[in-house]
Amino acid sequence: MSAPARVHTSAELIGAEEPVLAHNYHPLPVVVARAEGAWVEDVEGRRYLDMLAGYSALNFGHRHPALIEAAHRQLDRLTLTSRAFHNDQLAEFAERLTALTGLDMVLPMNTGAEAVESGIKVARKWAYDVKGVPADSATIVVAAENFHGRTTTIVGFSTDETARTGFGPFAPGFKVVPYNDLAAIEAAVDETTAAVLIEPIQGEAGVIIPDDGYLAGVRELTRRTNTLFVADEIQSGLGRTGRTLAVEHENVMPDVLLLGKALGGGIVPVSAVVATREVLRVLHPGEHGSTFGGNPLAAAVGTAVVGLLESGEFQRRAAELGEVLRAGLSALVGRGVVGFRARGLWAGVDVDPAIGTGREISERLMREGFLVKDTHGSTIRLAPPLTITREELESALGALEKVVAQ
Incomplete structure (x- = not known):
């Protein structure tokens, strides 16, 4: 023995x-x-x-029992097909996530950084196809002390020297302004601006909450200048702040919502770009993808997560x-x-x-x-x-x- x-x-x-x-x-x-x-x-x-x-x-x-049960049930059936084929879990996940958030379409990804990178790509494509920004000149306004992930593109517009130092050269096309400063955003926005990308609450910076009216001001400014409002709710979303989304505290709706972390229930990495139809319809087959994004296991767990949030x-x-x-x-x-x-x-x-x-x-x-x-x-x-x-x-x-x- x-x-x-x-x-x-x-x-x-x-x-x-x-x-x-x-x-x-x-x-x-x-x-x-x-x-x-x-x-x-x-x-x-x-x-x-x-x-x-x-x-x-x-x-x-x-x-969580409901999430573990959903994962076990799906593990016994199907875990991965790639997006080369349809799977029987993805449509329900997308339908229920759009209903929960009040937006129209979902681009499923895996990690939070992937969602941010995908949001950047989508915003630039929208700028060229819809807004009419000249090719390769689109800019995105971001906030100082941000944390959106660890890829080379993202750390390139970080103001955290620990995250940045030693990883350049960095991609151009980003304008960094102080957080919680509407005047600074307005001064940075011009005819090349594709989007304003911010966290409704800055998590890594120390849970920095902007003044009342800041998010509403960003929404008004971006509408007025024909610019996308991209809200990174990867940490702040899905119930954390007492609302489904942190932007709900000011009753605003972004054009593009970035979700991750809790969307996978602590079981599998699940992230998503959720946006209006006008924005996400700029993507066409072959322009963006992910082997694991939208896989049936992730979709089943993500649907169960949405189910937990639907009751409030x-x-x-x-x-x-x-x-x-x-x-x-x-x-x-x-x-x-x-x-x-x-x-x-x-x-x-x-x-x-x-x-x-x-x-x-x-x-x-x-x-x-x-x-x-x-x-x-x-x-x-x-x-x-x-x-x-x-x-x-x-x-x-x-x-x-x-x-x-x-």
Whole structure:
């Protein structure tokens, strides 16, 4: 009888990664082996409350039963055909996603960066075919401190030097303006402008929420100048902010919506460019594609995700528990927290630098049994699964209070 496989410790597994994995991440020293709902468990059996939710990829928690069931059912039938053929899952996914968002057509992709790249291509094609911009001269206005992905095109218009340095030369055609500055956008838009591409809330920058009226102003400006409004809701969308989409807080509808992360339910990568018919009809066969984009497994999971959002339950939970989050963070201001920004179940928390860096605060919270992630300086991000309970959320706030008090 063979001996049971030895269970490796966290230290052993972390050490084993060093010689074989590229060092493009600096993860917290925890090795997750199992997860359910809002909780994860490491290889030694320690449990942690997940307050990051895969940067919003796990909006519905780990292994949500409806999503796991949809994936299992599809795994037993069909996983991939490529778009060389039709599959029986894609049409329903597209129909229900357009109904959920209020737009007309879907271009299915896989990762968030692919959705952004595809949105850029579509905006340029629209500029040439519809707006009449001279060939190869289209420009796109973007915001400083943005985060839209890691491809060479995208990091080329990032203002984060860590993301940019060493990866040039970069593609031309982008104008960077300050975020939350309508006058700057208006000054940048001209007859070559194809689109204004922004995050309704800047996630990686520290959950930066623009002033009331900013998104409505972008919508009015882009309509007036015959320019596309492209909203990157890859992190902010699908229930995170208490609405299906963050743009709904100002009752605006972009021409192009970029979705990802939560659209795959934490099971498979699923992203999409969702847009008006006028915009997406500029694509013709052979001009853009993806072997895995729109695959039946992804479409089945994506349809199940849309199904969870159709009732509005998760949006309501995010809004209601978001008030608990705001109240808890407000109570910590002046007591180790110097400020925060929050919308729904999403917050950027600025800790007094005298207490520690964002990384140090994240490590202290990990030791208390709570997982978060730092961003710039002494800022940490909170983005728990929308399935979190009030009691679990309050326990996390209590742990943060304890950590910043130290």
